[in-house]
Amino acid sequence: MLLQLKNVYVSYGNIEVLHGINIEVKEGEIVTIIGANGAGKSTTLKAITGLVNKRKNSEIIFNGENITNVAAEKIVERGISLSPEGRKIFPDMTVMENLEMGAYIRRGDKEGFEKTMKLVLEMFPRLDERRKQTGKTLSGGEQQMLAIARALMSRPKLLMLDEPSTGLAPLVVKDIFHTIKKVNQSEGTTVLLVEQNAKIALATADRGYVLKNGDIVMEDKASSLMNNPDIRKAYLGERTHSDD
Template sequence: MLLTIDDLTVNYGYISALRGISIDIKENEVVTLIGGNGAGKSTTLMSISRLVDKEKGIIKFNGKDISNMKPADIVALGIAHVPEGRNIFPKLSVEENLLMGSVVCKNLSKQELNRRLEEQYQLFPKLKERRKQAGGTLSGGEQQMLAISRGLMSDPKLIMLDEPSLGLAPIIIEEIFELIVKLKKTGTKTILLIEQNAMMALGIADRGYVLQNGEIVLTGKGLELLKNEDVKKAYLGE
């Protein structure tokens, strides 16, 4: 397994956000977490990135226990986290934003840095067109592309995407999902996806986990969960 979460519990004061969840992710899988607001999806990603403290549990990446590592060291190890809300640097140019994504990667040669930039510009031609433009002047869809691209600049094995379609037009959402499929097809990226559009997420996911009140209540292949009557009623509006 590339990522293993075992009995993870997270509390916010007296509120239990995660209650002993366990998740396994294989290399080159797309795995999605679905559930209502407050189910614990974002907390799961932030726990992996060590942006929140856990009460108990073990998180392993490539067999290494990362449960108590520093966030920057986790990124350097090969995990990128693209949080909800994009969080780009609005006053920096597109290219400067991208370069910020590689800061944790020590001793990168200029040649390797340029290679990574060019790789991102091939994935996101719109960003190449706007590489000198301030990030804050981009459209919402372009800012989301920039946030994902910045995450990819660390050349992660695992990229975690938190609500990448939030607030975007349908045509841009399709572009984002096409990109996720494209990343998977490279054979070099594993993706952990949180997405409000459960139907689209399950449609491209190898497997899914359903979170409810901080607990995993259902798991299965993406297409199987799409057909599950409980999932349809609760998350697909059917």
């Protein structure tokens, strides 16, 4: 087991947004968490990276180590990398500089850096063309690619992606998910994917969790979830007669 969330509670002020959730990710898997807006998906990823505080008794185990209370800036050293919601690339830095920041924890290792850079740019040829451009001049799709590429620069064991499809054209979304699959297959990188676009998320993932109002309400193989009528109705936009 690569990642285990046991009984994770998160509150913002007095409002509890995660009510003790349990999630497991095995090495080499692509796991997705789907759910409506505000279900707590992003909070789950933030809880793992240490950007939000967990209530005590919450436990997060990664690679056999308890990382529940590890500070956010130390998480990437443990092998977890997050491509955050809203991309959060550095707008006034060039593509190259953004990638360099992605490899910040490996700043002593020039050779390794060059190698990873080459690999990542091969995966995202569009970024290679835009090396010297600043982040803010890129298109939405390119910015998303840069966010993922930057996350890969630390050579993580677990790549976490928060809503990579938001605001992108369907063709671009397809392209990006294709690359995610490629990263998983060729590099063996484990992926934890949070998505509102359940259709493409489930099509890409091996397993899925359904998060509703801060609780995991369902967990199954992605293909099974895809065929579950409740899921289809609630998250895949399929309508039944009674809805009319």
